[in-house]
Amino acid sequence: MNNDFLKELLNVHPELAKEYDTPQYRYSEEIIKLMMENSLEPEEMIEILGLGEEMFYRLQSGDFTIDVTIYEEALQKLKEHIKKVNFKDEQLDTFDNLCYAELDKKKDDNETENSITYVTVE
Numbered sequence: 001m002n003n004d005f006l007k008e009l010l011n012v013h014p015e016l017a018k019e020y021d022t023p024q025y026r027y028s029e030e031i032i033k034l035m036m037e038n039s040l041e042p043e044e045m046i047e048i049l050g051l052g053e054e055m056f057y058r059l060q061s062g063d064f065t066i067d068v069t070i071y072e073e074a075l076q077k078l079k080e081h082i083k084k085v086n087f088k089d090e091q092l093d094t095f096d097n098l099c100y101a102e103l104d105k106k107k108d109d110n111e112t113e114n115s116i117t118y119v120t121v122e
Contacts, residue, residue: 027071028062038082
């Protein structure tokens with residue numbers, strides 16, 4: 001949530017401060033940030049985190065009645081998923097670059113453009 005908006009909201013409704021000044025709320029902000037940065041849809045998040053729809057939306061809202069360890073576990077799962085996906089993307093980029101380099105080399109050597117070379121990336 002925009003910090004300026006939150007400050008204004010809390011000035012108008014100070015009774016809400018206890019709900020927004022919690023570790024749960026800070027974790028929910030981090031979860032939302034990672035979700036947005038990685039273009040993940042709610043359905044994907046539910047699957048990644050292994051949660052039901054209602055529980056996911058409660059986590060996303062910063063529900064302070066949920067134990068902090070649930071937030072920590074969800075954040076850890078999300079970070080592991082993102083790391084795994086990013087690693088696979090890097091591997092694919094490396095593979096693509098190797099294939100294009102091999103094709104360019106063959107063109108330079110006046111070899112047939114239709115030849116295929118398989119490259120193993122470990």
